[in-house]
Amino acid sequence: xxxxxCRAAGESKVAxxxxxxxxxxxxxxxxxxxLLFPLINGVTGANLMFPxxxxxxxxxxxxxxxxxxxxxxxxxLGFVAFYALGAYVVGWFASSHFSDLSxxxxxxxxxxxxxxxxxxxxxxxxWILLLVAGAFSGLWGVIIGAPTLRLRGDYLAVVTLGFGExxxxxxxxxDNIFGYNLTNGTVGIKGIDSPGIPFVPSRAWQQFGTLDxxxxxxxxxxxxxxxxxxxxxLRDSRLGRAWVAVREDETAAAAMGVNLVTTKLxxxxxxxxxxxxxxAFYGAFIKSxxxxxxxxxxxxxxxxxxxxxxxxxxxxxxxxxxxLQGINFYLLPQVNEWVHAIGEALSNPxxxxxxxxxxxxxxxxxxxVVMMLLRPEGIIxxxxxxxxxxxxxxxxxxxxxxxx
Amino acid sequence: MATTQExxxxxxxxxxxxxxxxxxxxxxxxxxxxxxxxxxxxxVQEPGQFVSQLLIGITNGAIIALIALGYTLVYGIIExxxxxxxxxFMLGSFVGVTVLSGTFLGLGFFTPISADSGTGLKVFGVxxxxxxxxxxxxxxxVAIERIAYKPLRNSPRLAVxxxxxxxxxxxxxxxxxxxxxxxISFPSLISDANxxxxxxxxxAYRWKDLFVIxxxxxxxxxxxxxxRSTRQGKAMRAVAQDKEAAAMMGINVNRTISVAFxxxxxxxxxxxxxxxxxNGTTVFDLGFRQGLYAFTAAVLGGIGNLTGAVxxxxxxxxxxxxxxxxIGVRWTDIVIFTVLILVLVFRPRGxxxxxxxxxxxxxx
Numbered sequence: 001x002x003x004x005x006c007r008a009a010g011e012s013k014v015a016x017x018x019x020x021x022x023x024x025x026x027x028x029x030x031x032x033x034x035l036l037f038p039l040i041n042g043v044t045g046a047n048l049m050f051p052x053x054x055x056x057x058x059x060x061x062x063x064x065x066x067x068x069x070x071x072x073x074x075x076x077l078g079f080v081a082f083y084a085l086g087a088y089v090v091g092w093f094a095s096s097h098f099s100d101l102s103x104x105x106x107x108x109x110x111x112x113x114x115x116x117x118x119x120x121x122x123x124x125x126x127w128i129l130l131l132v133a134g135a136f137s138g139l140w141g142v143i144i145g146a147p148t149l150r151l152r153g154d155y156l157a158v159v160t161l162g163f164g165e166x167x168x169x170x171x172x173x174x175d176n177i178f179g180y181n182l183t184n185g186t187v188g189i190k191g192i193d194s195p196g197i198p199f200v201p202s203r204a205w206q207q208f209g210t211l212d213x214x215x216x217x218x219x220x221x222x223x224x225x226x227x228x229x230x231x232x233x234l235r236d237s238r239l240g241r242a243w244v245a246v247r248e249d250e251t252a253a254a255a256m257g258v259n260l261v262t263t264k265l266x267x268x269x270x271x272x273x274x275x276x277x278x279x280a281f282y283g284a285f286i287k288s289x290x291x292x293x294x295x296x297x298x299x300x301x302x303x304x305x306x307x308x309x310x311x312x313x314x315x316x317x318x319x320x321x322x323x324l325q326g327i328n329f330y331l332l333p334q335v336n337e338w339v340h341a342i343g344e345a346l347s348n349p350x351x352x353x354x355x356x357x358x359x360x361x362x363x364x365x366x367x368x369v370v371m372m373l374l375r376p377e378g379i380i381x382x383x384x385x386x387x388x389x390x391x392x393x394x395x396x397x398x399x400x401x402x403x404x
Numbered sequence: 405m406a407t408t409q410e411x412x413x414x415x416x417x418x419x420x421x422x423x424x425x426x427x428x429x430x431x432x433x434x435x436x437x438x439x440x441x442x443x444x445x446x447x448v449q450e451p452g453q454f455v456s457q458l459l460i461g462i463t464n465g466a467i468i469a470l471i472a473l474g475y476t477l478v479y480g481i482i483e484x485x486x487x488x489x490x491x492x493f494m495l496g497s498f499v500g501v502t503v504l505s506g507t508f509l510g511l512g513f514f515t516p517i518s519a520d521s522g523t524g525l526k527v528f529g530v531x532x533x534x535x536x537x538x539x540x541x542x543x544x545x546v547a548i549e550r551i552a553y554k555p556l557r558n559s560p561r562l563a564v565x566x567x568x569x570x571x572x573x574x575x576x577x578x579x580x581x582x583x584x585x586x587x588i589s590f591p592s593l594i595s596d597a598n599x600x601x602x603x604x605x606x607x608a609y610r611w612k613d614l615f616v617i618x619x620x621x622x623x624x625x626x627x628x629x630x631x632r633s634t635r636q637g638k639a640m641r642a643v644a645q646d647k648e649a650a651a652m653m654g655i656n657v658n659r660t661i662s663v664a665f666x667x668x669x670x671x672x673x674x675x676x677x678x679x680x681x682x683n684g685t686t687v688f689d690l691g692f693r694q695g696l697y698a699f700t701a702a703v704l705g706g707i708g709n710l711t712g713a714v715x716x717x718x719x720x721x722x723x724x725x726x727x728x729x730x731i732g733v734r735w736t737d738i739v740i741f742t743v744l745i746l747v748l749v750f751r752p753r754g755x756x757x758x759x760x761x762x763x764x765x766x767x768x
């Protein structure tokens with residue numbers, strides 16, 4: 001293990017043109033590309049704004065899960081719970097859902113509705129809610145994590161899966177909690193307020209609209225960049241090293257004085273915070289949230305992104321998110337059309353009518369299995385992670401089995 | 405496993421164990437006791453309804469127990485939560501309904517066996533569907549192990565678990581491709597009539613319920629005989645205890661693991677067909693929920709413990725049925741998943757005990 005750590009540390013210190021490009025050139029280039037994207041989109045008329053924003057939300061989710069799965073090595077199968085909590089925070093406090101109340105705080109909405117009556121419901125500024133949502137999800141991460149994190153890896157996975165199922169189900173049943181309508185059930189919460197920045201001259205920025213999506217885009221871009229920054233800083237921090245130690249050998253880490261529960265709890269709570277932030281943004285962007293958008297499938301999709309790209313590698317995780325959502329948004333509908341065309345040409349009714357995007361999780365399931373069998377470290381591997389995952393191939397089976 | 409405590413009067417031993425118990429376990433016992441008392445009050449007020457609900461719970465529990473055995477058999481030997489097991493159960497019900505329809509891949513083999521068929525044909529149809537589904541699910545399970553789990557035997561546990569989730573989605577989508585997204589209805593081959601119709605109307609126990617028990621009990625006896633008394637069963641117990649030592653004694657570990665998957669699959673297949681015949685419908689994403697119920701049952705009884713899986717299954721069935729009656733169907737999932745979490749957190753070894761749940765240094 002020491003040899004491996006030294007190697008990993010040594011490599012990052014070597015100064016070469018390639019390394020300089022990797023540490024500065026590549027990130028700057030990517031950020032510039034991201035900043036200019038609305039312009040490129042406008043000039044080429046590609047009309048990709050909406051899907052790109054949704055992809056960015058998933059990038060954020062994947063980076064959040066990366067902290068839990070990639071850095072700390074805890075398998076979280078209920079990540080969608082935090083995403084849902086974040087979205088519902090915005091739903092509750094920035095819509096007319098609690099119609100018997102009337103409360104406004106720094107909201108970008110006009111004080112009165114068109115008819116001149118005061119707006120019902122709670123309307124709090126999105127920017128405050130963003131922080132609230134992150135904190136609320138993080139708090140739930142602690143509440144869920146504190147009793148469960150002493151469990152072994154696979155049991156923890158099942159407990160998180162259980163929570164991931166309970167929370168959306170609670171939102172479904174929440175329309176009648178002792179007679180009180182908390183979540184509006186399967187109908188969900190609709191008409192969520194848009195964010196806005198009051199003191200800027202641009203109208204688009206005063207009230208985020210649906211025609212010009214660039215304020216949304218820049219907001220999520222900033223959120224993603226913050227997430228990336230936090231990811232990098234965490235990875236290289238004392239806490240990050242503690243995560244590596246816990247991931248590689250819990251007993252040894254505990255013997256070296258790493259507090260297992262606190263270390264794991266930080267990973268779990270920080271992951272939850274980013275899940276909540278992504279959920280809050282998504283809720284405001286989509287404007288209506290339903291429990292059915294927060295199913296187990298979302299947890300697995302985000303997990304697929306982390307695994308496909310490379311657990312623990314930030315570039316890899318971002319790439320994984322883009323590739324998988326790209327498959328969802330573009331590849332499958334496109335292939336579907338081709339298959340329909342082939343089916344019609346061959347007058348085969350099955351091929352002409354098959355609905356491929358419905359089977360996307362077939363593909364993701366195969367992807368999970370194939371990645372684990374052939375390249376468990378992902379497309380862009382984290383070197384340390386790669387050696388851990390490949391360890392069992394050479395070492396004797398006993399150490400491989402005890403690696404939880 | 406066996407405690408080597410000195411012989412004490414029972415009362416004193418009980419008092420000692422209460423004194424040494426932690427506050428959280430005392431609280432848990434108190435809550436469970438309160439719930440039992442509440443249930444008993446219901447039972448006294450309306451005994452007929454309570455008994456009917458209890459019997460339904462036992463029937464559902466028997467179906468769950470058969471799936472739970474598959475989880476526990478596999479976990480006991482390779483310490484893997486086979487997420488795909490629930491979906492294998494779903495495929496079992498699909499195989500069953502296909503056999504009863506008499507048509508496969510567009511070829512009609514015989515006329516569909518339906519509610520109108522003669523009694524002999526019905527009995528044959530049910531047994532044949534059970535038989536085919538058991539074989540099919542057993543083979544599917546073995547194939548999954550060979551393709552997806554065996555190459556990863558020496559990898560970190562996380563990797564195999566992720567593969568299992570992937571397999572679960574693959575099977576679920578195979579079901580979706582095969583039968584579509586809508587509910588598939590089973591022919592009602594077994595009578596809905598109450599067995600006690602002539603005697604009392606208060607207690608409902610249908611022929612369907614009896615059918616489930618009549619299939620489950622022989623399967624359990626068979627499994628128990630296999631594990632206890634055959635050479636292969638002995639090998640399974642040995643591998644579960646210590647894989648390397650077993651291999652050194654000349655036991656074929658790979659074959660033994662395959663046998664465990666085969667047995668689990670056979671039970672899941674039978675369970676799938678019974679679920680379909682009992683509830684009348686099946687659907688492609690049935691496996692996820694039912695699988696999670698069964699996993700809860702396995703954990704509740706103590707994963708790796710076969711008797712525990714059966715006890716846990718029946719308990720989960722009864723908890724579900726009681727909840728359906730006295731709290732509301734919409735909360736059943738939440739209640740059962742909460743049971744899962746509470747058991748894992750407070751008693752990861754389950755009711756009947758298992759050693760492997762908490763890695764060293766993690767408290768109880």
